[in-house]
Amino acid sequence: MANRAVRSSTLVAALTAPVLLLGTATAVAAPGFPPGRQLTIETVSNPRPALVSGGQVLVRVVPAEKRVTVSANGHDVTSSFHGQPDGSLLGLVTGLRDGANDLSARTSPGQWAHLRVINHPITGPVFSGAQQLPFYCETTAFGLPAASQPFCGAPTQVSYQYRTTAGAFAPLADPAARPADLATATVGGHAVPYVVRVEHGTIDRAVYEMAALYDGEPSPVAPEGGWNGKLVYTFGGGCNAGYHQGSSTGGVVNDLFLARGYAVASSTLNVLDNNCSPIISAEAAMMVKEHFVETYGPVAHTIGWGGSGGAIQQYDIAENYPGIVDGIIPGVSFPDPLSTGGPVSDCRLLERYFAGPGASFTAAQRQAVAGFGSYDTCVSWDKTFASRATATGSCNAAIPVAARWDPVTNPRGVKCNSNEQLVNQLGRDPKTGFVRSPLDTTGVQYGLSALKAGTITAAQFVDLNAAIGGLDYTGTPVPQRIAADPKALDAVYADDLVNSASQGLRETPIIDQRTDLDFAGFGNDIHTTEWSYVMRQRLLRANGTAGNQVIIENHPTAAEAGAASAYELDAMDRWLTAIDADRSHRGRQQKVLANRPGDLGDGCYLSAASRITEKLTYPASGQCGAQYPVAANTRMVAGEGLALDVLKCRLKPLDFRDYPVAFTAADRQRLRAAFPGGVCDYRRPGVGQRPPIGTWLSYGDERTGTTSPTPPR
Helix, strand or coil: CCCCCCCCHHHHHHHHHHCCCCCCCCCCCCCCCCCCCEEEEEEEECCCHEEEEEEEEEEEEEECCEEEEEEECECCCCCHHCCEEEECCCEEEECCEEEEEEEEEEEEEEEEEEEEEEEECCCCCCCCCCCCCCEEECCCHCCCCCCCCCCCCCEEEEEEEECCCCCEECCCCCCCCCCCCCCEECCEEEEEECCCEEEEEEEECCCCCCCEEEECCCCCCCCCCCCCCCCEEEEECCCCCCCCCCCCCCCCCCCCHHHHCEEEEEEHHHHHHHHHHHCHHHHHHHHHHHHHHHHCCCCCEEEEECCCHHHHHHHHHHCCCCCCCCCEEEECCCCCCCCCCCHHHHHHHHHHHHCCCCCCHHHHHHHHHHHHCCCCCHHHHHHHHHHCCCCCCCCCCCCCCCHEEECCCECECCCCHHHHHHHHHHCCCCCCCEEECCCCCCCCCCHHHHHCCCCHHHHHHHHHHHHHHHHHECCCCECCCCCCCCCHHHHHHHCCCCCCCCCHHCHHHEEEEEEECCCCCCCCCCCCCHHHHHHHHHHHHHHHCCEEEEEEEEEHHHHHHHHHHHHHHHHHHHHHHHHHCCCCCCCHHHHHHHHCCCCCCEEEEECCCCEEEEEEECCCCCCHHHHHCCCCCHHHHHHCCCCCCCCCEECCCCHHCCCCCCCCCCHHHHHHHHHCCCCCCCCCCCCCCCCCCCCCCCCCCCCCCCCCCCCCC
């Protein structure tokens, strides 16, 4: 099977074979160039020269002891290059044409290096494949001029804000002004005026934002004095079908980051409620980060930040498109969109059942069947997210009602099913017109642990599983159980859409920021703690260690959340800085494990002023376990293991000896009818489950063809 990710480190290979997705940019030197002193030319703003966008790229040439001439497509661009403290030359090469561009560096006599760069339009796509249409523009939400489909482009705008001594951000017309109430920020131990440059524009059809302390106009070859050289990339939550640009990003004007000298960037396609595809989010983040580097200069490291859907993007981008973010701090995390689909659909079915034939179940019995700390979590899943599996129940207001799908009046209309964002991976069912679904409940024994614990009776267990029903492709409840599309299952595992934690994540520092919302008055929240341990279990199973993931729990108070955020940001920066400085011959995974700060480990906050460090486990134990108990969910109650990565289980024959209770003859007959093919055997891998085929997968650039799609499986 062809690997979908070309990771060659030599330019020669890149020039003699079809390009899919290149690895880190390198170049070749002419014969006779002194060993160890090869002249090289490399892209900096995007280390993958096949994925450059926007008609420009920041380039580094090393070494530069002798006079060097740099050219792009045969034109001398040497004047754009400037010497750097490390002896290299750094220059912004502009005017790239879409498609192949040839860069070269020469010294005299006869030493040369060559690099082919593939440029893509700033409107995208680069690797995510065919873009969603229609696509409704929302540039005016950011104060940008109104835009038009399909690219929703708007001119870049720059504005300024300052931090007041009262602790607020205020607009500033003149960045050179120094208001009387201007606060200061501390960068590298020095106080600087707390003035912020904020840039808005459009990249990859999304509105992007970036912010950094202002110390004169930014330059990619002369870094700002107020910038610490590091970037925080923020991601927003939710999960929805898309078809619109979005009216919010992950947020960039944030005192936690700016006051410490970090720059901050994000885009509307990095909000999962605008775009429930980590692949599209990865592309947007790559392109926005590239533009940031071409504006401000090289980044020492990039830290991911954001909760819920923002956590999903961090985990999945680090896993499948490593290098966009170097370390991640996911908050109230989930591992990926599809892993949550089972419990979400289960809660819709349970709510329907308990409102009908299961009305006699007590509150305690409902909670035991759902598995959460409170059954209200299931109620919340049904009210807030189950509509994302329907045809139009979650359409954003930006999508005109007349444009939405209707089986009779508008069968080609917009379908607001969250899987719509994954059509380039899962494909579309020609019979229904909907994206193929990996959702499955066949063989799932709802309430199994509750039955074994004696919380529900044998008769209740039988009735629940006989009457639970399912959802059809429009999200409408039906009597039948749900069956996954086999082609969808194949793509899900091959493309690592159910995050296996076996690729980029094994080399990524992770601080899982778990604000506890399971209890303490937040029992109706969907962000339950077991998901942090789901990802830990996947890391352990795939890599034999989860030493690169730290889980820190805190109560949902402003004081504790603030203390935790500040500590985690500082700890991640120290962790990445130590990795950057590690010049040993160890591999990246070993460097990540070896350089974790000594004070950083699992633990929890007892108060804003008291953080303890102790190993966190599932089930919970110790002091943290007493403060922060961890519950389960519907699929774990049904017998699935903690990894929760089986979308469709393999079946085993129904055997009444497996149950600790006796069933009546009538109940046995009903169970056989409910499970005609057998029940889930979670001791075996799921249907279609297999190792992923690689990172940096491409689904093609359908407009220019400059990034080849992955070969068919």
